[in-house]
Amino acid sequence: MTINKSMNGNELTVALEGRLDTMTAPELEAELKNSMDAAQSLVLDFAKLEYISSAGLRVLLSAHKVMARKDGMKIIHVNEIVSEVFEVTGFADILNIA
Amino acid sequence: MATVTIQNLTKSYGDHQVLKTLDVTFQEGEFVTLLGPSGCGKTTTLRLIAGFEQPTSGKIWIGDALVSDEHTLMPPEKRDIGMVFQSYAVWPHMTVFENVAYPLRIKHVAKTDVAERVNRMLSVVHLEQYAQRFPNQLSGGQQQRVALARALVAEPKLLLLDEPLSNLDAKLRESMRFEIKDLAKSLGITVVYVTHDQSEAMTMSDRIFLFNNGEVQQCGSPSEIYNHPINPFVADFLGKVSFFGGLSENGQIYLHDWEHSLPDPHAAVTGAVTVGIRPENIRLYKGDGDIQGTIEKLYYLGDTTDFRVRIGKAEVRVIMDGASHNKFAAGDKVALEIQDMMIFPDDNVQEQLRIRT
Secondary structure, three states, rough: OOEEEEEEEEEEEEEEEEOOOOOOOHHHHHHHHHHHHHHOEEEEEEEEEEEEEEHHHHHHHHHHHOOOOOEEEEOOOOHHHHHHEEEEHHHHHHHOOO | OOOEEEEEEEEEEEEEEEEEEEEEOOOOOOOOEEEEOOOOOOHHHHHHHOOOOOEEEEEEOOOOOOEEOOOOOOOOOOEEEEEOOOOOOOOOOHHHHHHHHHHHHHOOOOOHHHHHHHHHHHHHHHHHHHOOOOOOHHHHHHHHHHHHHHHHOOOEEEEEEEOOOOOHHHHHHHHHHHHHHHHHHHOOEEEEEEEOOOHHHHHHHHHEEEEEEOOOEEOOOOOOOOHHHOHHHHHHHHHEEEEEEEEEEEEEEEOOOEEEEOOHHHOOOOEEEEEEEEEHHEEEEEOOOEEEEEEEEEEEOOOOEEEEEOOOOEEEEEEEEHHHHHHOOOEEEEEEEEEEEEEOOOOOOHHHHHHOO
């Protein structure tokens, strides 16, 4: 999985490419841990994300909890497969999916 | 159910080879445990079977499907496997029912079938009355059963478990071992179970694969490995054992520290040897015998008594039943009967045991 980060003022944008699963979730977790302190809001761009597993969902939930204490987190450009996972797991009700 | 066939499998990270040429087949319906100390290669093997890692070389088949080689990696979600991790990780915001239903909903199983299969699985894991509870309303053991039900509800060909009981207290670990084993047997599912806990491996497994330094040291049934370990590492990892250096010739083994010889009718190994004796394979008696010693210490553990007996320069550990505590005292002169022993060629025993110290 490739992770591309950019800061626009206080907004951190993290674009993922590939699969977010048991193998790659720790990498995203580490990157977010390093970067979220400096950000007031977080945007996760899933335009090139092919697949998300439970391990990936857990990382999103942790990030959501951290950013909820600031200006929040949103997820953009979610494909059909990932969208279905969010629906079935109830994450669609928890996360801000644009 | 499925077989798992692993052929010439290796895994390296850069120059560090963590798995060295694994060639094994797990049979349909078999409960196999990958056992060994931290860093031995057992979890790497499980992750390769699951598809979380790609082999450096070699091949893996699940049933007839080639799922992994150095060029091919079928994603985990397409391998028809169920997995349970140490963290069990059930969804806190979903009921028990919805947690278990999740794999079926992702596969677009019809709603009526979902309900039937989930309820059946909840009954199998004895959680039917907890279907509408949330995970934070459950005990650790109950949450682990939710994770098991979720892993099994889609009727996978293969169940992979990575130290699923490590986060539970000792009593619960013990009862869950039997539950998992019974559940696997009743479903007839092929299971690959990773643990560092030899008690889990011994009670649950049809076969144990004992790993060290990226290699399988020995595989076999629990009794085969326990009673006929192939080397001192295996003898030491499974159960308790004391090692003594000796010299084998003419059907006798002279133990240097004991300053005494033991008969060796098989004489399979001659020259310098290491003798391993499990403490439960020595009996103590009052009075005279071929081998004499003095009890230096004894510890009462309820169901057993743990002795330290001085023989020559050696301190020999003996374990007998709890009642023995009343029959012997420190300072008693005793006769020893050796009921069984293991004899290894004396090459690099300390090196083999080093990983354990």
